Amino acid sequence: MKLLKIVLITIGIYAGLVVIFESLLGYFQPQSQTTLVIITDDGEGRENNRVLQQLSSEGNIYVAANHWPRAWYHDVLDRPNVKATINDETANYLVTKVSKTEHKTLATEFAPSIWFRILTGFPPREFVKLTPE
Numbered sequence: 456m457k458l459l460k461i462v463l464i465t466i467g468i469y470a471g472l473v474v475i476f477e478s479l480l481g482y483f484q485p486q487s488q489t490t491l492v493i494i495t496d497d498g499e500g501r502e503n504n505r506v507l508q509q510l511s512s513e514g515n516i517y518v519a520a521n522h523w524p525r526a527w528y529h530d531v532l533d534r535p536n537v538k539a540t541i542n543d544e545t546a547n548y549l550v551t552k553v554s555k556t557e558h559k560t561l562a563t564e565f566a567p568s569i570w571f572r573i574l575t576g577f578p579p580r581e582f583v584k585l586t587p588e
Contacts, residue, residue: 469576470576472574473523473574473575473576476574476575477522477523477524477575477576480522481522481524484505484506485506486506489508489509490506490507490508490509491506491507491509491516491518491539491540491541492504492505492506492507492539492540493505493507493518493527493531493537493538493539493585494537494538494539494540494545495527495530495531495534495537496530496534496537497530498530498533498534502538503526503527503530505527507519507527509541510561510564510565510582512560512561512564512565515584515586516541516548516584516585516586517553517561517565517582517583517584517585518582518583518585519561519565519580519581519582520578520580520581520582520583521567521575521578521580521581522575522578523575523576523578525578525581528581528583531550531583532550532552532583535549535550535551536548536549536550536588537549537550537585539585546587546588547587547588548585548586548587548588549585549586549588550583550584550585550586551583551584551586552581552582552583552584553582553583553584557582557584558581558582561582562580562582567580
């Protein structure tokens with residue numbers, strides 16, 4: 456019984472740390488030279504901005520949904536015509552979900568560190584491709 460309590464407390468603390476990390480990351484949305492801002496429409500005329508890591512491979516632009524909060528990801532699947540700001544230039548893009556083969560290649564090429572996976576609670580990763588319109 457004591458071991459069960461220790462395990463449950465440990466799991467609870469870990470889950471709390473993941474929630475805190477993800478919340479702070481979502482709130483502050485840190486930007487760098489390798490990020491982009493995707494601008495989605497929520498379907499009711501309101502735009503939502505989300506800072507994402509820009510992944511470039513073979514001349515294509517990709518972003519990964521690799522956090523538990525991923526409303527932006529569902530928005531782009533529902534409404535694939537988006538705007539994105541890359542290097543201070545905003546343009547229109549068409550978002551498409553990648554194929555299984557492309558996903559496997561990207562998952563290998565852009566594998567996150569184990570520390571990042573631990574801090575984010577091991578969420579499933581999905582990739583989308585941004586094609587300029």
